[in-house]
Amino acid sequence: MKVTGDQALVKKINKSIVLHTIRRNSPLSRAKVSEMTGLNKATVSNLVAELCAQELVTEVGPGQSSGGRKPLMLHFNSMAGSVIGIELRVKQLTAVLCDLSGGILFESDFSLDNHALPYVLERMKKTISDLIDKAPESPYGIVGIGVGVPGMVDENGVVLFAPNLGWEMVDLRGILEAEFAVPVTIDNEANAGAQGELNFGAAKDVRHLLYISAGSGIGSGIIIGGELYKGARGYAGETGHMTIEAQGKPCSCGSRGCWELYASEKTYDHSEFSLPAHTTQELVRYAAAGQEDALRHFSSMGEYLGIGVTNLINSFNPELIVIGGALSEAEAWLGEPLRRVVAERTLPYHKQQLEITFSKLGSRGTMIGAGFSAVMHFLGDIRVTV
Known part of the structure; x- marks a missing residue:
């Protein structure tokens, strides 16, 4: 379907392009904005003037010159x-x-x-x-x-x-x-x-991303071609409720054997080990001190995380997996068993140029x-x- 619009719509679109170019890349000059957007310098100058009047963009300068007068640099006004x-x-x-x-x-x-x-x-x-x-x-x-x-x-x-x-x-x-x-x-x-990682964290410029939020439950943010994938009706990503044990434990969703029953904070209250704590922060402290049951529990969780992640890798063929949420703070104990299981079980071609990392934003993502x-x-x- 062809998209048409009047002059006001075209201006609105161009203004948005200029604003987001400055937001993502500031500081930069008007000439650089023109070069990056493909808009002519007069159009950029007029739109920048409007954005400055709206206090969304500020001018600070002068910047580096390649000859002639030094340009004023444009900044996105984050405040x-x-x-x-x-x-x-x-x-x-x-x-x-x-x-x-x-x-x-x-x-x-x-x-x-x-x-x-x-x-x-x-x-x-x-x-x-x-x-x-x-x-x-x-x-x-x-x-x-x-x-x-x-x-x-x-x-x-x-x-x-x-x-x-x-x-x-x-x-x-x-x-x-x-x-x-x-x-x-x-x-x-x-x-x-996933949006937090894509814009501020480990996934900048990544086109195919799986963000695994692992905490009180498990969910996935799926980025395909640089866009958030939500499915036909907006409900994609409920991966914590994919079955990994056919006759497994009953889940609050009504099914059995769901991934999050074996690889999330839900495991703390039903562990086979005698855990000294029931939150990730507490368990991390005990693991850091070498407490054996805490170490064994994290190892088991890491293996189950690896099983679910393997299923997602084989399904979506991402370039990057980011483990986020509360469990990202237990990377030191979850990372090795997770990566080992993925290496053992993932299809060979899916592993090529695949990176698995833990969120740099931690539990704030x-x-x-x-x-x-x-x-x-x-x-x-x-x-x-x-």
Whole structure:
């Protein structure tokens, strides 16, 4: 289908291209923007003037000259506003206040005693209110809230099914927008984590990525051709509920033998070993001290992680696997058994030029990615497909 548009639409698209070019590559000159975008210098100059007037771009200079007058350098104004990124976990609610470039300004977290909707909403609203109060003065203030949740989310921000929370059909976006009167984006936590890695972490410039969010459960953010893949109805990535044991343990999703029953924090309460702790942070401390049961448990988890990752590699043929979420902080004990199982079981050609790494953003990846989605909603990430 051909796409047509009037002059105003063309200008809007060009303005978005210029803004995101500056956002991703600043500092750079007008001439460099023209070169990178293919837009003529007069068009770039006019659009930059508008962006400066909107306080989204600032001029700082002069820069290096190749001859003649030194150019003024353009910077994306990351402090034009703030966003809040939230990850709702099974046992914890974590949140960050970020600038428009993903820089963390403040962090907060609460332990969750239960998953009852009124209780979780009360905690979430208090967290958001506290971060709003801490936001620095800026031209646009709080421009959005992004939330990553451990479950299936539709395009309207409704949490359709979150088995680890016991939630169904919760209009989380509607509830939060009514409370705070700012745009809210809701997505699966693994999709948000994939966006965090793609834009700020280990996966910059990667076209084919699998982000494995491993914590209280397991989910996957799938990047194909540089774009987030959500499937026919938006629910792709529920890999924690793929079966790896045909007659395995019963799962809260209604199935049996699901991957996350053997390779997530769910294992801590039902381990064959006598564990001295029941959170990843605590278990990491014991493993670092050489506690045998902690070491054996992490080794077992790493092997099961490797089995699931192998299935995904053989299915999607990615160039990069990033392990994120709470378990990314146990890389020292999970990495070897995971990579060993993958090396033993993955098809030969799928292993070529494949890299497996642990998130550089650690447990913050989902929060940063959720905040980034709110930034993109504010800036208007306009794409036209012909």
